[in-house]
Amino acid sequence: MRLTIDTAKCSxxxxxxxxxxxxxxxxxxxYALPLDREVSEPVDAAVRAGVxxxxxxxxxxx
Ligand code: F3S
Structure with missing residues (x-):
């Protein structure tokens, strides 16, 4: 899976x-720094919590 942040939406x-x-x-x-990377499955609970x-x-x- 791919984890990305749209920094234009970040407030x-x-x-x-x-x-x-x-x-x-x-x-x-x-403000969040740009992020665009692959994350392996099962997706870590910390990643899901952040999303x-x-x-x-x-x-x-x-
Ligand atoms: Fe920005 Fe949302 Fe994180 S507004 S700093 S991407 S919680």
Whole structure:
């Protein structure tokens, strides 16, 4: 599966990073850094938690 962040949708909530700091990274203002990478299945619970945590639906797992 592919994990991506649409940084244009990111509003700097930093909830993805709070849920899974080992997966997501943010800048000094709390905005997600670009991310586009493969994740193996079964998808790690931390990845799913980070995706679900974003209120802007900026993170996609497809
Ligand atoms: Fe941005 Fe959503 Fe994370 S708004 S910082 S991608 S929780």
């Amino acid at each position: 700097g909530h930093a909830r993805c990073w709070e849920a899974a700091p080992e997966v997501f990274d943010i800048d000094d203002n709390g 679900a945590a974003c209120p802007e639906r900026a993170i996609t797992l497809s």
